[in-house]
Structures are given as structure tokens and as C-alpha cells.
Amino acid sequence: MSVDAKQAPREAGRAAVVQMRGISVEFPGVKALQEVDFRLLPGEVHALMGENGAGKSTLIKALTGVYTPTAGVTLLDGREVSFSGPADAQDSGISTVYQEVNLCPNLTVAENILLGREPRRFGAVDGRACRARAAELLADMGLHIDPGSVLAEHPIAIQQLVAIARAVAVDAKVLILDEPTSSLDQDEVAELFRIMRVLRDRGVAILFVSHFLEQVYEISDRMTVLRNGRLVGEHLTADLSRLDLVSLMIGRELGALAEVERLAGQAGEEASTVPVLQATGVGRKGSVAPFDLQINRGEVVGLAGLLGSGRTELARLLFGADRPDSGQVRIDGKALHLRSPRAAIAAGIAYCSEDRKGEGVVADLSIRDNLILAMQAANGWARPIPRKTKDQLVEKWIKALDIRPADPDALVGKLSGGNQQKVLLARWLITKPKVLILDEPTRGIDIGAKTQIQKLVAELAQEGMAVVYISAELEEVARLSHRVVVMKDRSKIAELDQHATVDDIMRLIAHVDERSEAVAA
């Protein structure tokens, strides 16, 4: 199979709207991009693929003028361009929608779409014309929301679509979507894709970045793969198998994942029936309907469900992050009053939040301080952990989890996502928890770290720890778990045994609700 598929015959007739040739971006001591060629055709969805650090964001930033390339040329419609920043790029028809919704939550939908180019009358913003124009744009995309409503009142998914409406409102020739789907559930992704297709058919060139392979295969026509700042190849999506794509991206294979599977299998045989955590009738109004749950020693219990199904909320209740208003939790048979995370920690429960930056690591503290934080908090401020013990612990865990850089004094905020996740895991493992709750531990991190973390989970279960594993990637849940708890509409709807497949889970989630069934099918 040709890695260097420079010309794809089917598009030979169309001229590229964006053409980047020999782009290099260098920073002192670092070559972030090296002589990368990239082209974007009108009317296509083009996926930019690569692991974290492959240079995807650097390429996008070089295109939109955030970074100035040290070498190479960028052509827009055949003319050489060099942008001073995103605003400048936008003026030339290149709009970007980022992972985090970059709109103003305090303004109305209409203002968010049109701010900076509102229709005016006598120098004043014409509110009515503004709303009418916004309604028109939204209707164009098949979105029927009140343009006069405040943005913050809408769920994130709608906000994301509003961001796209804004991007489109400038008559964008090029639309860059940087991880737009990471906080959307399946329905919402389907909606987004529908809109992307509408735009594509209108001739907009869409550059799409996503960690979800399924989505990339569903929506994209062509992909460019980067690795370590270099171009690996450009392919038609239809011509490249998933396995080929993954090996192009990581330059190696999936051996580690196979090992995870093997370890999980072994653990499954050994999983005991000794309960560690028993929850009966635990629930919280408006959050999760009362549920029963038992977790045994050495068992990985997967929590599956769409975003908003209550999986994160359930985990937060078990940890006391939100206070349950009914039911009881027992640890090793002893009743536990879950009034705060502190009480849960004291009873041997640990929780890694899905929001690594916001609720996990303390960015401005060193790796050392982050690692010992939970243990220190449990000890209380008056009993500091002796320097020597601290150093031993830190050294041990940096090595055990392969945290990079292996410098205890490095600030955690400067680490990559995968390494931050490892720091977070180590923080809890130091406290020797009985129950470890992991909420999306592999989201947004590269495949190398992903497999390491999954392997670790399997190993921990083998050693007797009870693990609750939450992930949006059902394959991951099915592979790792001894039991899968399926969540839907904020309640627990089923419990599946070890032999549960992704299809089983999907069917349960899609059941009754025809709409989601259509998506799942």
C-alpha cells in the first residue's frame, strides 16, 4: 500500500482551496513540523490524523496564523497568504471552531453568531435584523432555537453548533473543526455530521480533527496523517483500513492492546465474589435515580452509557463529590456516611474525574506535590509527610507509571494529557484505595499512554483492587470489564456479564428509544 499517495485521481479536476507546501515550524530546540505538505479541496471533509504531539494543532495554528512557519508557503485559492492571527484568517474565509466552545455564554445566540458584523442602523446595532439574520442562518442548518435566548441556557452540544453557525456566517471557504465531538453524545454527533454534510455539499472545505476513529470513518472523505511533526501520508478514507491508519499514526502496532485483553481475561477468571462496595438505593434527585450496585474484590466494573446518561453522576455519588439524598453505601460491610469526598477517601474510595484539568491535577504544583496531595490531605495539615518518605514514594510511582518527564519538580500543568492522567492515577494509588473509580481516564490522550493505563487497570484488578471504569468508548469498556453496568436517562438499566459485547451494550442503550436506535444502527 502506498504511503505516499500524493495524487488521488478522483479529485484531480478540483483545485485545492488551501495548499501548504514544505511547512516547517520550529521553536528553539524543537522542530514541531518538518516540511509538511497539506492540501484541502473544496467540498470535502478532510480528517487530520495523528497522535497527540504529531503536529495536528501546530499545523492548524500555522494555517490560521497563530504560528508563523519557519519555512514553506501557504496558498489560499492559489494566492500566497500569511495571516497575522485567527481574526485575519477568518477575514479571508478560514474559520475555526475549537474543542472548548469559544463563545460568550452571557450573550444571546444571535449576538454570538453575528458579533462584529451585525446589521446596523444609524450606527447602532439593529437587534431585530440581527435576530432575523441569525434565525435564518440557524434554520439553514436545521437548528430551531430562539436566537434571542442567552447562550448559557443551551447544552454544550447546541453551543457547539452555534459556534459552527458563527463560523459559517462569514461565508467561510474553509471550516476547521478541532475536536468538536469530544463533549457530544451520539445523537448530537449525528446532528453535527448532518450539518457538516450540508456544508460540504455547499462546497465548503472542512478540516476535521477527532480522536474517534469511528467518527472519522463515518464523515471524512480523505485524511492526512502526521507523525512526529512529519507527513506520513494522504489517503482517501475509503482506501485505508482502520488498522492501517492506526499503524500509520503510531508507527507501531497494537500488541499492547492485545496484552490488555489477555490480562483482563485472566483477571476475569480470578475475579472474586467478595463484595468491597455495596450500594443500595443510592440516588440523588435530578441527577441519578436510586440504584443498587455491588463491586467485588479484584473486579473491573464498566459503566457504559451515552454522555448525560448519568454515568459520571453515579460515580460522583459513590465518591461523595455530590451528596446522595437516598440509599446507603457499605464498604466491607460497614455503612458509610458519604457527606464529602474526604469521607469517601477515608473509607478507601478514590475517584479520577473526567475533567482532568478542572477537577484533577493542580497545574501549578510540581509532580511531587500532586502525587502526595491526597495522602497529605488525608493525614491533615499538621502531619506533613517526611521528605524522605515523600521522595521514595514519588520516585517509585514516577518509575512505575513511566511518568515523563521523570522530574519530581516539573510543574504538572506542563505535562501532556497522558502524563497528567498518570499523575492523577498515582496520586490515588499512593493512598492504597479499595475501590478506584476512573472516569474517562483515556480521553484525549495518545494511544501509547492509553494502552499503558488500560494495562495498569487490568493489573490492579489482578492484584485485588476493585475498579469502576467509565468510558465513552464502548470497546474499551467491553474489553476491560468483568461486568458492565449500562446507564440510560440517568438510571441504571442493566448489568451485563463479562461476555458482553459492544453490540449488546449498544442494543440496550438504543432499546425503546427509536431515535437512538437509528443512530446506533
Add this chain to the structure above:
Amino acid sequence: MTSTRPLDRFRSSPLLWPLVALVVLLAANAVVRPSFLALRFQDGHLYGSLVDILKNGAPTLLIALGMCLVIATRGIDLSVGAVVAIAGAVACSSIVGAGDPTSAKAAFVGMGLALALCAVLGLWNGFLVAALRIQPIIATLVLMTAGRGIAMLITDGQIITVRNPTFRTVGAGFLLLPVSILIAVAVFVLVAIVTRKTALGLLIESVGINPEASRLAGLRSRTIRWTVYVFAAICAGIAGLMISSNVSAADANNAGLWIEMDAILAVVIGGTSLAGGRYSLAGTLLGALIIQTLTTTVYSMGIAPEITLVFKAVVVIAVCLLQAPKVRAVLLRRTPRRPARPVSDAEPAAAQHAQTPTASMVEKVAQS
């Protein structure tokens, strides 16, 4: 002073510019007036301009210490000036109202009462910030606005003068050095030891950097925030006692006027960010000294004392600007590293896994 950490940090160091500023100020004084650096020993007391700077700077330093911890938790306490006034008002009116206004007992009762009330005011601020979760700048604005009114209520709008030798010791007494210096130094050392020798400092910084992550890591974020506000109020109370003791009077209108601004400035000049997180007590000490030295300098150079403000503004702007390009330089150095880091993250992982036994197998698949 506390551990090796301040020394470690010094090299890189946010303390460098404040220290340079202080040295330049002192040097300028010494050049203009050679007697500036002289110390005299007389009647068992140490005299000299340097001693004066320390003595006059003691209240600001005390308040800045409390402010520093509050700022470290992402907070701010605008009410300390009002608390200063209240502390003085309570102490003086209690002493005046006592059976024997000159007795040591009256002084201790008055001061105890004042500090207790300050602790209550701190609890109040902490309640608004930690329990009701109101933005600190607004929450403490309430007491800043109402506090002077309360102080005037206590003194009935009058300036209360007292003649109590014990009370006078706090602000104007001598024990080789002025007692106020000794108190301020004692509090400084106490805070340094308590926060840096225990884990309190780490927990405070953690709460300041990321409150929610800290809560989920099992920290008592709320208690910690509450505590620092109480501490700040007590520091302000002690400073208030010092100020009113020094003049043997309680002036509800003018005692501690703008001292919250001086304290915040001291903290910021000392390199602690108003955004919370990492804090520096040594920096705060330097900041307080810079501000006081500046004031003293203006006095000693025979310029109208009111114009001190202009110099204060100039120093603030200068120090902030000196720190700002540095921040920007660091940012400039940091930006290019960002793409590099994940690379170094992925690379070794790749190298490591390429050696797994199954590697060759998938390689074949990929080539086929």
C-alpha cells in the same frame, strides 16, 4: 529562614527585583543622607532610621502576611483597613470604660475583646466567601464599606484617647527594639513555620490553584479558606492595636486608611500573583519594607508627605512592569515547548512498545 525553599527559589527568582528595589532605595537614602544607616544605642533602646522603617512598617507587614495567605487561596480581603479601625475602637473604648483605665488588666481585657471581635469579623468574611461562595472582592467590600461605620458607631464618632502604659507598650514600647517590630517578626516567623514546616502551605496553594480538584483530592477547601480569612482579620486586629497604641487613641476615620491597598501592594510586589496559588512570605516581607522605606525616604528628603503617593505609584508601576516583561519572556520561552512536550511523550512510548513481541506481526499487516 524557614527551609531551604526560599533560598532555592531566590536564584530563579521572583524575589530578585523586589530585593534590588529595596537595596536601591536604601542606597539612595544612604547617599543623600549618610547618617541614614547609622544605629544608636541609648537607654537600652536601639534608634536609627532603619529601626524607624521597621517600626512604622510593622502594621503593614502584619496585614500583608494575612493578605498573602488570603491571596494564595485566590481570595482578597479589602476589609482589613476597616478591621484595623474597629480593633482600635473596641480596645480604646473598652479601656476607657474599665474601672481603672490605667491598669494592665483593662489593657488586656480591651485587647482580648478587640482580637476576639476581629476573629468574628474574619469568620464573617470567611462565611461569605467559603460558605456562600461569594467572590472575595465583593464579599469583603461589604465589611470594607460598613466597617468604618461600625468603628464610628463604637467610638460614637469621637477620637477616643487612652492613657494606659500596658496598652502603650504594644505600639510604642521598647524591648531593645520597638515592641511592634518584635511582634511583627514573631508573627512572621510563626506563619513561616506553621505554613512551611507543616503541610498547610501546600494545601493553601493547592486550594488557590484549583479549588475543585483540591476538594476532590480530599482537602478541606472550605475550612482552609475560612481559616485564612480569620487569620487575616486577626493580623489586621493586631495591627490595629499597634496603630492605636502608638498614638494612644482610636481614630475610627483615619486609622488604617488605605492600609489594605498597601498590604495588597506588598504582597504583589513580593511576587505573589493575585490569581492565587504559589505565595512568597519572604517576598511579602520585602514588599512591605519597600513600601515603608519609600514613605520614610520621601519624609526624610523633605518632600511634602502627601506626595509619597506619587512615588508609591511610580514604584508599583515600575515593579509590576519589571515583573511583566519577565512573565512575557517566560511565556515566549514556554510557547514553543508546548508542541514539543507531547512529542517527547509519544516518542519514548513508541520506542518502548516497538519492542513488544507482537510488533513484527502488525508491521506485516500494515505493509500488506
Add this chain to the structure above:
Amino acid sequence: MTTSATPVKGKAPLGAILRGRSVPGRVVPVIATFVLFVLLFGVGAARYEGFTSGQVVANLFIDNAFLIVIAVGMTFVIVTGGIDLSVGAVVALSTMVAAASLRAGLPAPLVVLLVLLMGSTLGLLMGLVIHYFEIQPFIVTLAGMFLARGLCFVVGVESISIKDPTFRSFATAAIPLSQNVSITWSVVIALALVAVAVWVLHRTRFGRTAYAVGGSESSATLMGLPVAKVKIGVYVISGLCSAIAGLLFSLYMLSGYGLHAVGMELDAIASVVIGGTLLSGGVGYVLGSLLGVLVLGVIQTLISFQGTLSSWWTKIAIGTLLLLFIVMQRVFMRRQP
């Protein structure tokens, strides 16, 4: 804050009833302020004879014209998420410069121009430092406050009285509204300024961008909005408003003094907050701030009518009100901590 499962709710039933369509809870504090104003006024009317006379209302504006002007400027700054502590000091400096240059014999129009120029320049400088050096507005405007106060005393340590005939006639001129009620030119200027500010903040791109910056500065930048222009602009506006307020204050006092308007920044901030503007930025109304000033004014009037209450009760009352409104904001806005 991370999942779409818990969208931020900003609706208030009361607001929805009032306008019959989706109205955010942010209007509620303004309405509450208005209700409070009416209530306080009602209390005064019920208890004191003569409280309802037109002149009492007119005096409310006459005595607070300068505060209204400052609060308007402050609203702009706070809407962008900033704060301006320098306003009181700039007012004092303006009175001082005006008085000193009039004493030096400069013609009145030139003096006015000079003062306005000075105020805007100070605002511009602070805005530039805040934006380009990324230093917190709190610190920069604090430095601005020290600088302006200090400069007052550089001009002169003593109070300087204004004897210029133009100024004096302007200050004493009364505009009769009816037989018994008259206002001053200061009130006209202040209200005209309010009208202009309402238009600029609510209806122009500049104003809407100010809200955007207050909602999320990084988003506003990525949306390609002129963030720098607006962020610096609001401080220029605040500086200009402070200078205008300074001129009105010098008309009111007919003197310039470095200790004029001490603590006025606090009154201005309190008025703005009581008027329903969020100190975290992104939400606020100019008319709300006007109402906030009037509420403070009514309280002062009440206390002066009462006679036996001492002036410090004003401070305590303002503090209590601040507290009430802050707690109310928490209830209605449900902002993230």
C-alpha cells in the same frame, strides 16, 4: 461544568412573567433595585413631611450628579470584567487642576478641555498597561489612584477655591422645572451622559463587544473581535467620566482639593453592584447603575431627614445593601464560584 447534562440555567420565572418571553434572571436585580428605591422613598414620604416635594427628588440628582457620572464610567469597566479604583482620585485631581488653572487665569473652556484631556489620558495609560502588560486592573488602577492623589498634592497641598465667574455662574444657575422645583446644569449633563452611555453600551458594536469581553475574553479574541480597542476604551471612558465628574464636583464644591472625593470609588462600585451589574463582568445595565446611585442618595436623604442618626449609619446601610444585593445575585445568577 463539564458535561452537557447539567446546562447552566439562567432563567427566572419573575423575569419571564415581566416580559412574557425568555428573559434572563439578570434583569431581576435591576427591578429589585427599582422596587427598593420606591420602597425607601415611600418610607420617607410616610414618615417625614415634605419628603415628597419635587425639590427633594431634584436634590437627589443635584447632590449625586457626579456620582452618577462616575458610576456610568464604572459600569463600562465592570461589564468587561475589570475594575477602576482610580475614579475618586481622578475626580480630586480634576477639581485640583481645574481650580489651579483657573487661578492661573486660564479661560474656562480651555480649563474644561484640559481636565477632560487629562482624565482620558490617565484612563488610556491605565488601559494600555492593563491590556498590553497583562497586569491585573485592580493593581494598575490602584497605582493610578495613588498617582492621581499624589499629583493633587503636587499641584497644591491646600484647598483652592474657584473664583472664576463662568464657573460660578454655571454652578449657581438654576433651571426651573416648575414653580418650586429647579435643577442645576450638572443634572442635565449627568442625565445626558446617561442617555449617551445607554446608547453606546447597549446598542453599538463597541458596547456589545464590551459584554463579550466580560463574558469570555479569550472567546472574544478568537471570535476576531477588537478586544484591545474595547478593553483600553472602557478605561478611557471611565477616565473621561471621572474628569467630567470632577468638573461637576468642582462646580458643586467651588473648590479644588486633594482630599475631595475620598472613597468615592467605593460608592461608585457599590452603586454599580446594587444596580445589578456583576463584578465578574458580562452582565449589567447603565440604568441599573443610575438606580443604584439614587438608592444611595435616598438613604442619605432619609438619614438627614431623620436628624438624630449619625452620618456613619450611611456607611453601614450601604454595606448592608451591598450584602443583600450580592446574596441576591448569587441566588438569581447561580454563577460558578
